[in-house]
Amino acid sequence: MNLVGNGIEIKTCEELQNQPLEFQEAVIKIVRSHAVNELHGAKVFDEPAIALAPNPYAKWLTCRVAMEEYGHHVRFKELGDELNIPEEQMTPEGKNPLSIFEFPLETWPEFCVIKLLADLAEILQVEDLIECSFIPLRTVARMTMPEEKFHAKFGEDFTRELISNDKGKKDIQDAINRYYPMLPSFFGKAGSKNNEIFRKWGIKKRKNEEMLEEYIKLTKELVNNKLNLELPSIN
Numbered sequence: 001m002n003l004v005g006n007g008i009e010i011k012t013c014e015e016l017q018n019q020p021l022e023f024q025e026a027v028i029k030i031v032r033s034h035a036v037n038e039l040h041g042a043k044v045f046d047e048p049a050i051a052l053a054p055n056p057y058a059k060w061l062t063c064r065v066a067m068e069e070y071g072h073h074v075r076f077k078e079l080g081d082e083l084n085i086p087e088e089q090m091t092p093e094g095k096n097p098l099s100i101f102e103f104p105l106e107t108w109p110e111f112c113v114i115k116l117l118a119d120l121a122e123i124l125q126v127e128d129l130i131e132c133s134f135i136p137l138r139t140v141a142r143m144t145m146p147e148e149k150f151h152a153k154f155g156e157d158f159t160r161e162l163i164s165n166d167k168g169k170k171d172i173q174d175a176i177n178r179y180y181p182m183l184p185s186f187f188g189k190a191g192s193k194n195n196e197i198f199r200k201w202g203i204k205k206r207k208n209e210e211m212l213e214e215y216i217k218l219t220k221e222l223v224n225n226k227l228n229l230e231l232p233s234i235n
């Protein structure tokens, strides 16, 4: 049953058309969700954050982050076009947003925390795709990964700068307390049928609950040990 997961590689969109419908639909689902979510995040967080950034240097780097997040949408959408996914299925309009996008961004420290925590979650998602069975998706993931790492580093660097004084530390901790509990749902439900199909066709490697467990471990290391801040309980 797990043929693709055992090393078969599908090199082109044309080749995918000869694969079982379940495999094709699973690829489409992943490409669609990345196209939608990258655009949504760019619109509600990254682009508005340019106005929140406190100085020209921070604005410059935030512009780069916004450009790259829009670029991620463009990349996934281009692959979606090749897979004949209708355009309206690849934009956030008319879709239920992921809860992580419902955070009402109002301040610069909040944006830094979003990059610190949400982009680390995105890195884990892209990590699986980097080794997936459908090579065009693997290629898009490989181009995206260094940029997602830059976004997480951006979040960490500006967070460090802010927590060097009491007011900034309080603002960052407050943003973590409000944003971190929104992250677990980003990984999807435990025992997910969709995830089982993604794993069956070699698109993902880990179960949702395994990825969440890894995320919690990494955020504990980062927030508790490296930054000396607290994580709210999420259970």
Ligand SMILES: [Fe+2]
Pocket (backbone or CB within 6 Å): 038, 068, 069, 072, 122, 148
């Ligand atoms: Fe992205």
Ligand SMILES: [Fe+2]
Pocket (backbone or CB within 6 Å): 069, 119, 122, 147, 148, 151
């Ligand atoms: Fe990102």
